[in-house]
Amino acid sequence: MRLALYDDGAGPRTGLVSGDRILPSGVPGGMIDLIAGWEALRADLARLEASGQGIDLASVRLLPPVPRPGKIFAIGLNYADHIAESGMETPPHQVWFTKAVTSVTGPYDPVQIRKVSQTVDYEAELVAVIGRGGRHISREAAADHIFGYCVGNDVTERLWQHRTPQWSLGKSFDTHAPIGPWITTADAVDPHALDLDCTVNGEIRQSSNTRHLVFDVFDQVAHLSQAMTLEPGDLIFTGTPGGVGAAMTPRRFLQPGDVVRCGIEGLGHIENRFEPEV
Ligand code: ZN
Secondary structure, three states: OEEEEEEOOOOEEEEEEEOOEEEEOOOOOOHHHHHHOHHHHHHHHHHHHOOOOOEEHHHOEEEOOOOOOOOEEEEEOOEHHHHHHOOOOOOOOOEEEEOOHHHEEOOOOOEEEOOOOOOEEOOEEEEEEEOOOEOOOOOOOHHHHEEEEEEEEOOEEHHHHHOOOOOHHHHOOOOOEEEEEEEEEHHHOOOOOOEEEEEEOOEEEEEEEHHHEOOOHHHHHHHHHHHOOEOOOOEEEOOOOOOOHHHOOOOOOOOOOOEEEEEEOOOEEEEEEEEEOO
């Protein structure tokens, strides 16, 4: 099932995407409420999806499916080719940083190049959305705690990322976490067999498959949950493959007017135009 947050002119609401149509879920509250109540809701929503109702998907504005997650964690150095291009060694432990929850933006919304920015870069990533919360989740149980998956761009200000040993500030600029276009529920996804790619103005920059993850998605959930309680709607950015602009020769950072498209097999794509902060 595919679940979106959208606005058809009457304000944000959750909906089901079926083919090229979207229909309201009818569930009160936002996406996190829907995720938290999923077990009790899923049968009714499946029936609703099969009803054939809805309006043209192209007629609504898709919003970030989880606009204000409780937390966003992102793993660094998690594809071999990206580790190599970064001049790093494969880390013995998972390398985590946070992205501020205020960095979330929509799948087709503009991304700001902030006034202080000269080195903005893209990172196409599979994003896992936590369903049932918990702590000390085993690797074997991790799949049961993932609600679904979407596409994300871990937009990064490289100078701000690397001038301190702690990356979070350079990863947390406003609008630097576009996600979407919707959440595809985990029952319909093998998270470790998905082609993903990223283009800038139509030019292919990243092309890989999630089978190349160093620490896979279930390892990531298990590891994080040893330290903290994961909650419904929490987002996990699972790493980016090689091909980032900072690793090109010469280095190529995003400029005003650039359009970055990140796509993942079966999950759809997000596409964001980079614009100066106003
Ligand atoms: Zn990343």
